[in-house]
Amino acid sequence: MENKSHSFLLDWTIxxxxxKDTISKKIEHIENGKDGFDLYVKYRDREQYFIIVPTIxxxxxxxxxxxxxxxxxxxxxxxxxxxxxxxxxxxxxxxxNFKFLNIILVNPFSELDKKWIVSPHTxxx
Numbered sequence: 584m585e586n587k588s589h590s591f592l593l594d595w596t597i598x599x600x601x602x603k604d605t606i607s608k609k610i611e612h613i614e615n616g617k618d619g620f621d622l623y624v625k626y627r628d629r630e631q632y633f634i635i636v637p638t639i640x641x642x643x644x645x646x647x648x649x650x651x652x653x654x655x656x657x658x659x660x661x662x663x664x665x666x667x668x669x670x671x672x673x674x675x676x677x678x679x680n681f682k683f684l685n686i687i688l689v690n691p692f693s694e695l696d697k698k699w700i701v702s703p704h705t706x707x708x
Contacts, residue, residue, distance in 0.1 A: 588637035663688035678703035
């Protein structure tokens, strides 16, 4: 089940970033698995890495991965569930230290709100 969820979120993320780029046309390259991340996107003006994790079971390894790539734009893509939200809240004090981190909570079965994005560093202010 986890592999299907991961594949679904990977496909969802690729479609999401391509749709977001429809007007600006800044994407130069998309790559799976670069530097140990699930997804890498090279824009004209920056790079962004994606960690795709349907269920956040090991937040410490995620924070470690984000920490090693400091100064780089990173997105964590996860399913919008109470469990994932609770893990984010519990680790909020660690997550606010990463200026270029955002968390995309995906709710594919909702009629209205398909996703919401939290940037801990910015939202904490």
